[in-house]
Amino acid sequence: MKRIFHNVYRDDQGIMTKNLVKGNRVYGEKLLEHEGVEYRVWNPFRSKLASAIMCGMGALPIKDDTKVLYLGSATGTTVSHISDIAANGVIYAVEFAPRSMRDFLPLAEKRGNIVPILGNAKDPQQYAAFLEEVDLIYQDVAQVEQAEILLRNLPFLKKGGHIMLCIKARSIDVTKDPAKIFKQEMEKLRTEVDIIGTIDISGFEKDHTFVVGIKR
Numbered sequence: 001m002k003r004i005f006h007n008v009y010r011d012d013q014g015i016m017t018k019n020l021v022k023g024n025r026v027y028g029e030k031l032l033e034h035e036g037v038e039y040r041v042w043n044p045f046r047s048k049l050a051s052a053i054m055c056g057m058g059a060l061p062i063k064d065d066t067k068v069l070y071l072g073s074a075t076g077t078t079v080s081h082i083s084d085i086a087a088n089g090v091i092y093a094v095e096f097a098p099r100s101m102r103d104f105l106p107l108a109e110k111r112g113n114i115v116p117i118l119g120n121a122k123d124p125q126q127y128a129a130f131l132e133e134v135d136l137i138y139q140d141v142a143q144v145e146q147a148e149i150l151l152r153n154l155p156f157l158k159k160g161g162h163i164m165l166c167i168k169a170r171s172i173d174v175t176k177d178p179a180k181i182f183k184q185e186m187e188k189l190r191t192e193v194d195i196i197g198t199i200d201i202s203g204f205e206k207d208h209t210f211v212v213g214i215k216r
Contacts, residue, residue, distance in 0.1 A: 001034055001039075004053070005053075005059075005060040005062070005085070006060070006062065006063050006064060006085060007064070007084055007085040007087065008042075008053070008060065008085060009039060013030070013032060013041055014041055014042065014043075014044070014054075015041075015042045015044075015050060015053055015054065016032065016039040016040055016041045016042055017039065017040055017042055017081045017084035017085055018037060018038070018039055018040075018084055018087075019031065019038040019039060019040045019084060020083055020084045020087055020111055020113075021110050021111060022038050023038070024110060025040070026040070026076060026077060026080040026107055027043075027046060027075075027077050027080075029041050029042070029043060040080075040081070040084065042081050043077075044204050045204055046077050047077050047078040047081065048078065048140055048166040048201060048204075048205060048208065048210060049078050049081070049082070049138070049164070049210075050078070050081070051201040051203075051204035051205060051210070052164075052199045052201055052210040054204070055199050055200065055201050055203065055204075055210075056199065057197070057199055057210075057212070058197065060085075061135070061136055061162040061164075061212075062082060062085045062086050062089075062136065063085075063086065063089070064085075064086060064087055064088050064089065065086065065088045065089045066085075066086040066089040066135045066136055067086075067089055067090050067092075067132065067133070067134040067135050067136070068082060068086060068089065068090070068091045068092065068134060068135070068136045068137075068138055069092045069094070069131065069134045069136070069137045069138070069153060069156050069157070070082065070091050070092065070093045070094065070138045070139075071094050071121040071137065071138070071139040071140070071141055071149065071150070071153060072094070072095065072096075072121065072139060072140040072141035072142075073093035073094060073095045073100075073104060073116070074095060074097075074100050074104070074140075075100050075103040075104050075107075076093070076103075076104045076107040076108070076114075078138075078140065079091055079093050079104075079107070079114060080107060080111070082138070083111045083113055083114055086113065087113065088113070089113055089135075090113050090114075090115060091113060091114050091115065092115045092117060092127075092130065092131055092134065093108070093114055093115065093116050093117060094117045094119050094121050094127060095116070095117070095118060095119075096118075096119065096120050096121065098118065101116065101118045104116055115130065117130055121139070121141055121143075121149050121152075121153065122143070122145065122149055122152070123152075124152055124153045124155075124156070128156075131156050133156065133157070133158045134156055134157055134158065134161065135157075135158060135161050135162070136157075136161060136162045136163070136164065137150060137153055137154070137156070137157050137161070137162075137163045137164070138163075138164045138165075139153075139163070139164070139165045139166065140166045142168055142171040143171060144171065144172055144173075146165070146167055146168065146171070146172060146185055147165075147167075147185040147186075147188035147189050148188065150163060150165055150189065151188070151189070151191070151192060154192055154193075154215060157215050158215070159215055159216070160214060160215065161214070161215050162212065162213065162214055162215075163189075163193055163211070163212070163213045163214070163215065164210070164211070164212055165189070165210070165211045165213075166201075166205075166208060166209075166210050166211075167181070167182055167185050167186075167208065167209050167210075167211060168205075168207070168208055169181040169182065169207040169208070169209075170206075170207050172185070178207040178209075182198075182209045185211075186198070186211060189211065189213060192215065192216060193213040193214065193215055193216065194213055194214045194216055195211060195212070195213045196212050196213055196214055197211070197212040198210065198211050198212075199211075199212075
């Protein structure tokens with residue numbers, strides 16, 4: 001087993017994270033034990049971040065005490081792995097759909113570093129009172145205004161903090177070439193963010209690209 005990032009490992013089973021809550025599965029993932037430590041296999045077909053790592057992400061800006069604003073938590077698959085990695089950090093997880101939030105709450109209750117927030121990422125003033133300055137904004141939302149949503153939430157990110165954004169071309173415009181959509185969204189982001197990497201994850205998620213940047 002090889003360590004590739006903080007609390008992220010890889011072997012012939014794929015990539016995995018140290019399980020923060022021993023014995024607990026989140027989405028039916030396989031649990032492995034190695035030298036007395038339990039790991040959760042991270043499915044790249046269920047998590048855009050896992051797919052980005054599998055597709056060659058060079059650095060992961062999540063450490064033990066990282067504070068994350070996660071936009072679009074859904075039922076918590078990727079949030080749970082970030083919770084494993086940032087074991088002593090905090091993840092402010094925003095989700096718009098009440099049904100997804102209901103499914104997400106039991107996960108948050110088992111993990112002390114997750115703060116669930118029912119809110120609309122398009123209107124960050126709804127949840128501003130619950131936040132502090134964060135080190136990373138991670139966004140995975142199926143909305144038309146994907147770059148705009150991230151920029152509206154950028155005031156919560158510290159200067160020099162990272163953004164990680166999954167751009168879903170078909171959620172923006174099904175009639176346009178995805179490459180043109182990726183370009184237009186990144187041009188919007190560059191008004192306030194330095195793009196340091198883009199990763200094509202279409203092998204796992206069709207017409208998706210993963211963007212990493214730093215707030216100026």
